[in-house]
Amino acid sequence: MSNLTCKTDCNTNETSEAALARPRYSTQKLDDAWEVRAIVPGVRKEDLEIAFENDVLAITAKRPELKPKSWRPVAVRSRSAEGYALNLTVNVDIDSEAISASLEDGVLVVSLPLSEAAKPRLIPVQ
């Protein structure tokens, strides 16, 4: 069971009403941090907004218009979202000051370091 749970629009990728789609994402626990990877092609750093408030990690990204107006569709299969939104409830103690994120080639990686109290401790045996 994951300690990071999706907060809104979780059951479906199809959000036909909302312009912001939920991106494909994964969460993984590393030794001293949780790592969230979200697939957000077409998003640049300046389009990203990442906030952490009330134990919710909120990621919002607006995609710039990828296609000039002069382009006419010939065979378009994918649903291109106007942007992405992902809200994850974080149920584990993390050091919110030390959250970091990187974006490369359309993949966002957010690192949520565990707080000192939550880090695994080696217990010495007397």
Added chain:
Amino acid sequence: MTNLTRYSYPTTPRNDRFFGPNLFSDFDRLFEVAAKRAAAPRAYDLYEDDRNYFAQVELPGVKKEAVALELDGDVLTVTVTRPDVEDGAEAPKWTQSVHVPEEIAADQVSAKLEDGILTVTLPKVETPKPVQISIS
């Protein structure tokens, strides 16, 4: 009265040996799910304007060194090779082709890979305009 039973196609188990908990397992899932959902395998989005065709496909997390683009006649093929493989194993590839409707000036085709989106620009060959022939 005939009984209709639902036949479920067997699914091949994915071999995760090559990938481990890294980015490409997400990449795999992305395209696997898309392929199962769509009637056809995931294809390019194809657009045009008066002078060019534009083919776009999302390749998140892929570096351009891993991408091979080939234009053979009017078929454009993209092949993505996984970067990390075990020694001696052949690198797994993902490939997709699109048929471009019109004649293309192959030597003027360009492509860019930016923010996980591959855009290929294919200039159309200019067809000679009809010439009026006067009868003397």
